[in-house]
Amino acid sequence: MISHCVIHHWLLDIPSGSLVHQQSGEQRRLGEYQLKLLIVLVQNAGKILTREELNTLVWERRVIGNNSLPNAIHALRVALEDDGKQQRIIKTIPKKGYILEAEYCEFSLDEKREADSKGAAEDAGVQLLYPQTVTSQESPSTLTLAREEWQKESQKESVWLTQKLQARRKRFWRWMCLAQATLLLLVVGFLVLTSSxxxxxxxxxxxxxxxxxxxxxxxxxxxxxxxxxxxxxxxxxxxxxxxxxxxxxxxxxxxxxxxxxxxxxxxxxxxxxxxxxxxxxxxxxxxxxxxxxxxxxxxxxxxxxxxxxxxxxx
The missing domain is CATH 3.30.160.100 (Ribosome hibernation promotion factor-like)
Incomplete structure (x- = not known):
């Protein structure tokens, strides 16, 4: 059983790190920290998250610039076609933090219903590219199940994404250490040359x-x-x-x-x-x-x- 999350007509495709429009199929890639931030916001949809909480959950308390979080929020708003002034989807709560409105998050389950939908679409001569979303007409238990399944799957993806970011950070610092060591050797060589x-x-x-x-x-x-x-x-x-x-x-x-x-x-x-x-x-x-x-x-x-x-x- 696979669950999908759609935010304002944009399917959140975690494995590819992108948003995919349900009608046009347009794909918008997200940065790795932008992707992790969006996952955290969806996992806590309807709840205000402080800057400190987001720093812990997304950047793991590493030292970041003052504009890193606002810039990531702005990038997500642009990707989701959210108005930066009205802030319908991702809202800034003054002196508190940020919230992703739960009403814009829809969840779907891929099981027998997807196979039936795909077969019906093929009979009509239409190719079904993306799963149908669960509507409000379906039972609350189905909606809850879809959300819970997505929560479980996104937690696994978040662990994988965190490991990927940590590995990239280690590679970056190894490169930085190598670059600094090389530069230090050049400086030392220059000083040795001048002393000789x-x-x-x-x-x-x-x-x-x-x-x-x-x-x-x-x-x-x-x-x-x-x-x-x-x-x-x-x-x-x-x-x-x-x-x-x-x-x-x-x-x-x-x-x-x-x-x-x-x-x-x-x-x-x-x-x-x-x-x-x-x-x-x-x-x-x-x-x-x-x-x-x-x-x-x-x-x-x-x-x-x-x-x-x-x-x-x-």
């Missing part, structure tokens, strides 16, 4: 104390024409000042190492907090040509690294 240069080469801090959470260091060639003549601190001061404010908010510190070779600046950043550490290395060609683009590049790439750092829990 001539004794005339030295690492000098530029304008100490200008930024509270940033230290800027230049690799200088004292007796060589490659010694930087530009005042880089002034050139990239707009981006560093903005990043310093962001670092204060994240309770993090940053060290910047740069070396100028002809028209290229080797730019390496190390960002640290109480619970995380990030590195960024760039070779910026023709960095003198456009100061605005240089600052935009430095801010954009560094901001991404800072925002991806783990949130330290007190």
């Amino acid at each position: 240069l001539k004794q005339e080469n030295k690492l000098t801090e530029q304008v100490p104390g200008v930024w509270s959470n940033i230290h800027l260091y230049a690799l200088e060639h004292v007796n060589d024409q490659l010694r930087p003549t530009e005042e880089i601190d002034k050139q990239i001061n707009p981006s560093l000042s903005a990043l310093n404010t962001l670092l204060i908010e994240h309770q993090a510190n940053m060290q910047v190492f740069y070396q100028i070779v002809s028209s290229t600046m080797n730019y390496t950043v190390e960002i640290t907090s109480r619970c995380d550490r990030r590195e960024l290395a760039m070779n910026i060609a023709q960095f003198r040509s456009n100061n605005a683009q240089l600052n935009a590049l430095i801010y954009r790439e560094t901001e991404r690294e800072i925002n991806e750092m783990a949130n330290c829990v007190n």
